[in-house]
Structure formats: structure tokens, C-alpha cells
Amino acid sequence: MKLLRKMFGWSRDEVRPLDLRNHADFRAPGTGNDAGPAVSATSSMALAAVWGCVNLISGTISSLPLQVYQREADGNRRPRRNLSLHAVLHDSPNADQTSLDFWDFITMSIELWGNAYARIERLGGKVVALVPVWPNMMSVRREASGALRYRWTADRHSFDLPEDDVLHIRGPGGDPMGGMSTLSFARRTFSLAMAADESASGFFRNGMRPSGILKFKDWLSEENREIARKYMLGEFLGAANSGKPFIAEGGVEWQSLVVPPADAQMLETRGHSVEEICRFFGVPPVMIQHGSKTTSWPTGVEQQVLLFQKFTLRRRLKRIEQALCKQLLSPAERQAGIMIEFNLEGLLRGDSAGRAAFYKSGLGDGWLTINEVRAKENLPPVDGGDVPRIQKQNVPISDLEALIQGGTVEGG
Numbered sequence: 001m002k003l004l005r006k007m008f009g010w011s012r013d014e015v016r017p018l019d020l021r022n023h024a025d026f027r028a029p030g031t032g033n034d035a036g037p038a039v040s041a042t043s044s045m046a047l048a049a050v051w052g053c054v055n056l057i058s059g060t061i062s063s064l065p066l067q068v069y070q071r072e073a074d075g076n077r078r079p080r081r082n083l084s085l086h087a088v089l090h091d092s093p094n095a096d097q098t099s100l101d102f103w104d105f106i107t108m109s110i111e112l113w114g115n116a117y118a119r120i121e122r123l124g125g126k127v128v129a130l131v132p133v134w135p136n137m138m139s140v141r142r143e144a145s146g147a148l149r150y151r152w153t154a155d156r157h158s159f160d161l162p163e164d165d166v167l168h169i170r171g172p173g174g175d176p177m178g179g180m181s182t183l184s185f186a187r188r189t190f191s192l193a194m195a196a197d198e199s200a201s202g203f204f205r206n207g208m209r210p211s212g213i214l215k216f217k218d219w220l221s222e223e224n225r226e227i228a229r230k231y232m233l234g235e236f237l238g239a240a241n242s243g244k245p246f247i248a249e250g251g252v253e254w255q256s257l258v259v260p261p262a263d264a265q266m267l268e269t270r271g272h273s274v275e276e277i278c279r280f281f282g283v284p285p286v287m288i289q290h291g292s293k294t295t296s297w298p299t300g301v302e303q304q305v306l307l308f309q310k311f312t313l314r315r316r317l318k319r320i321e322q323a324l325c326k327q328l329l330s331p332a333e334r335q336a337g338i339m340i341e342f343n344l345e346g347l348l349r350g351d352s353a354g355r356a357a358f359y360k361s362g363l364g365d366g367w368l369t370i371n372e373v374r375a376k377e378n379l380p381p382v383d384g385g386d387v388p389r390i391q392k393q394n395v396p397i398s399d400l401e402a403l404i405q406g407g408t409v410e411g412g
Contacts, residue, residue, distance in 0.1 A: 039183055044112070049273065052288030053277060058111065061107045061313065061342070062099075062103035067081075067090055068081075068339070068340055070338050077339070084126050084127065084128055085126070093118070093130040093132075109134075111171075111281065113171075113183070114173070115135045115138070115171060116167075116168075118132045119161070119165065120165050120167055127328050133166075137154060139152060140177050140178060142176075147163055148162075148163040149162055150162075167324075167328065169323040182280060182281070189277060190277070317344075363389065364390075365390065366389060370386075370389075371386050
């Protein structure tokens, strides 16, 4: 860590741990919210559905191994762990973060802001560090030459760098200046969900009892009015006092002003908001622990997980991979067959049955060797385990008669 700081002249003020508490909220453009509550990155993450979707996507992607490969003349891909770029992407992108921390931040930035940025540090033309930048600090402009330029200020330091020195991963939309922000397009849905949560909090705060008025036949004296207020606040407000009988005396009448919560269908409204939020992020509701009485499409949880991997993760993974290959690899490296890809086998890590079926298929059909499987399971190699094998009985029918005559196969 000290060596990296010495090479690039980093001081304590220039490289600091990321701290959400010291970061201003990002306001989506045109935040005129019909339901009332303002939508920001921080406030939207307070919604359980938004937190669940963003954490599911970012946590899944950041936990996948990101590796550098090279396609050789025989067509096979082999990991290039000896390259400095592999250590940056797979182990530690900068002096402060692990790979998981960095990609968690990058993926969350894409999901909420539609863009992710990182300052590229090079030594001798090789990428040796990636320093993340908050998306709402960034200003992107196109120069007269057509090149992009990035400007931001962080920790009392101003940066104005060309596109070659900034990693820019764009979200949906693919515009060169930046992707589309989920906060901008989902602000009404998020605001409605926040309003429903605030309404529910109000019901619980008041003991789930509808508000109303106390009717008195005569004007109250100041003393009696104060007694009525203290009596109601002290004895009947709050969840702990829910269900207490109200004692009416002296000609007092109670008149309810609002409908009961059950008639307002508040729970149904909140459930609908969860499904709408999941739709924005492309996450099956069952994957953030949201159940429903109706049958979802497709019908099994396993199929919904497969749907998530194919249609939600794949697009996001390809977006990151292509941005890294385009911006971190030189034309000569790309010409030499260097590539950057996520290893999706990491998704099988917690599924012993699926992992066993995957290995069995590879060993039986000859596209995996014993030592390759043992390496994936962190086991030492064995003698003779580097040769692909295939079942001997898989021979053409035309060769069967010759095999029988040669005594290889017993005749009937």
C-alpha cells in the first residue's frame, strides 16, 4: 500500500476510505414528486425493495471472479494471472479497497445513477490502480476534437482528465455522455412507495386507530381543555395503547374522520409498490423475499432464479466486460487475444448438486480434465489427471461389426 502511494504521490488527503455519511444526496433531475417525499440515492435505499434489488444485483456481480484471459493459437483461453491488470481487477483495484468492495460500489453506481466512474492510474503504460469517483461529482463534456473530458472535485482536489484516464461504465441507454438513471425514471414509483411507508408509520405511531374529533356540548374552560388533551395523548395515543376502551363522560362524543386501515388497502398498495420496484430493476420479487398469493411466471423459484441470471445479470456483466476491454486494454493487447471476463462458475459455488452435475458433464464429454476439476475445488492435482477422457462405448455404428470381430465387444 505504501509503495502505491509513493509511486503516485498519494497523500492522506488524496486517498480516503469511502464514507456515505460525508457524501451529499444525489437529486434526480426534475424531482417533482406527485406523492410528496423527495427521491434521492439515500432516501430510495431506505425502501426495503430498492435496498433488496440493488444489493442483490451488486452483491452477485461483485462476488464473481473477474479474470484476464488470453486466447491462444489453439483456440483455448488461459488465465493470465501474471499481468498487473489481473491483480487490479481480481484482487485489489486501489490502496483502500478489495475487489469486492470496488465492484460493489461500481455496480451500485450503475444501478442508481446510471453511470460508474474510476480514475485510471498507469505506470509505464500499464494499469496499476483504479480509484472510484462518486457519479454525482462528475461533469462530462465533449471537446471540439470529439474526445470526452471528465471534471470533478473530491477531497479539496480538482481533476480535469481526458477519457483515456477515466474508466466510464455506462448504464442503460448507451449514450456516450452517460447512461440513464433509474432514479430519474422511477422517481414517481419510489416516491409513492415512500409515501405508503410514511402512512403506515403514522398508523402505527397512533396505535393503528383512526383519527377523529371529540364533541362537547358546551365550550370548555382552559383547564378542562388541557385535561382533555393530556388525557387523550397520555392514555390512547401510541401502539402500546392500542385497544384501550375510550371512556366518554360529561356528554362527550367521538366521531371518526378517516376510514379504517383495512378499508384503505394499505398493505395491498405497499405490495404493489414492491412489484413495481422489482420491475424497474428486473429482479423477480421472490429473490428479495417478497411472496405473493398469485402464481408468478415462470412457476418455480428455480426457474425465476435462472431467469434472473439470463436476462438481468447477463446484460450487466457484458456491459462491464466490454467497457473494461475497450478502455483498459491497448489495441495491441486486444489483437493478441487478451480479454476480460467474469467467471460465472462462481454462481455454482453454493450449489453442490449443480456443481457436481456440471463437473460430471465436463468429465464425461471430455471437455474437462480431472485436474481441472480438482483445481476448481482447491484440491491438488493427481498423476494422469491432465488428459481428457471420454466413454469408450461412444463409437460410430458402422464400426460396431469390426469391434465385435476384433473381440473388443462381446457378440450376442
